[in-house]
Amino acid sequence: MRLGLFLPSRTLFCDSLSIRKMYAAVMLFVFMCLTATTHADHHQPCHAPNMTGFMTVMSLKGEVKAFGAFTYDSMGKKLRFRSNESQPTNTSLGLDLLMFFDDGIFYEIDSKNQSCEKKTLQCTQHPLDIPDDATFSSTANTGSPFIEGEGLKVTIWTGSMPDTKGHYSMSVTTKCLPVTTFYFFESATFLFSNTDIELEIKDPDLLVVPSFCVGQPLEETPEGTINSFLNEFM
Numbered sequence: 001m002r003l004g005l006f007l008p009s010r011t012l013f014c015d016s017l018s019i020r021k022m023y024a025a026v027m028l029f030v031f032m033c034l035t036a037t038t039h040a041d042h043h044q045p046c047h048a049p050n051m052t053g054f055m056t057v058m059s060l061k062g063e064v065k066a067f068g069a070f071t072y073d074s075m076g077k078k079l080r081f082r083s084n085e086s087q088p089t090n091t092s093l094g095l096d097l098l099m100f101f102d103d104g105i106f107y108e109i110d111s112k113n114q115s116c117e118k119k120t121l122q123c124t125q126h127p128l129d130i131p132d133d134a135t136f137s138s139t140a141n142t143g144s145p146f147i148e149g150e151g152l153k154v155t156i157w158t159g160s161m162p163d164t165k166g167h168y169s170m171s172v173t174t175k176c177l178p179v180t181t182f183y184f185f186e187s188a189t190f191l192f193s194n195t196d197i198e199l200e201i202k203d204p205d206l207l208v209v210p211s212f213c214v215g216q217p218l219e220e221t222p223e224g225t226i227n228s229f230l231n232e233f234m
């Protein structure tokens, strides 16, 4: 009687152990498959690191809209762009922008007369970071992959901007440094290209609201206006 009771429970114990072993094996297999997939198609958009660099904005009608230095905080989602009037290209825009993408606000700064305007961002997309819902398009080697120092491997990401009936195409390096971003609209195409990027915020003060802008009231956004980083160049 005792033995009779003991044996079945013993059997049960062994069964549950083998089930647990099998479960562990299945889980390991599933895990391996998952890891293999993520390794096989790393088609999740990457995010740019902290950066300091130069940005050129062109309309593809041949006009250089702006050239200037940018500072980007990837964690705080902050961007400063100041066009550089000392450089020789005939640019059409003098801009000083401080964007806070997480807060959905930005400042248009005029350092000369110490004034600024504070506005709401209706669209937080910008050319330094790939939107999370972007689609992986391809990988390309610009220049030559066969000669050391003569090639740049980039991945290209695309997506659409339904509210403005536009499309974008972004290329980034292996470390997710943005190389070029195209914005295509029915009426125009814009190209943002970046050069001389350094992986640090060289001057953190550039990401702080200037004292003369503190307490600035938020301006009303006129009906139908979509404020975005890109919009400042259109």
Ligand SMILES: *[C@@H]1O[C@H](CO)[C@@H](O)[C@H](O)[C@H]1NC(C)=O
Pocket (backbone or CB within 6 Å): 050, 073, 074, 075, 076, 201, 204
């Ligand atoms: C990026 O810069 C911000 C602001 O200076 C800093 O808090 C953050 O730690 C930096 N991130 C990295 C990865 O260095």
Ligand SMILES: *[C@@H]1O[C@H](CO)[C@@H](O)[C@H](O)[C@H]1NC(C)=O
Pocket (backbone or CB within 6 Å): 068, 069, 084, 086, 087
């Ligand atoms: C303007 O651009 C030049 C490089 O073309 C750079 O050396 C200089 O520091 C820039 N000035 C500002 C204020 O960004």
Ligand SMILES: *[C@@H]1O[C@H](CO)[C@@H](O)[C@H](O)[C@H]1NC(C)=O
Pocket (backbone or CB within 6 Å): 090, 092
């Ligand atoms: C610079 O641009 C202005 C306005 O677009 C134009 O009138 C002027 O001729 C240009 N100058 C040069 C040197 O290209």
Ligand SMILES: *[C@@H]1O[C@H](CO)[C@@H](O)[C@H](O)[C@H]1NC(C)=O
Pocket (backbone or CB within 6 Å): 110, 113, 115
């Ligand atoms: C500052 O200058 C800009 C043009 O350069 C002008 O539009 C703006 O009204 C000025 N602001 C003040 C407070 O003087």
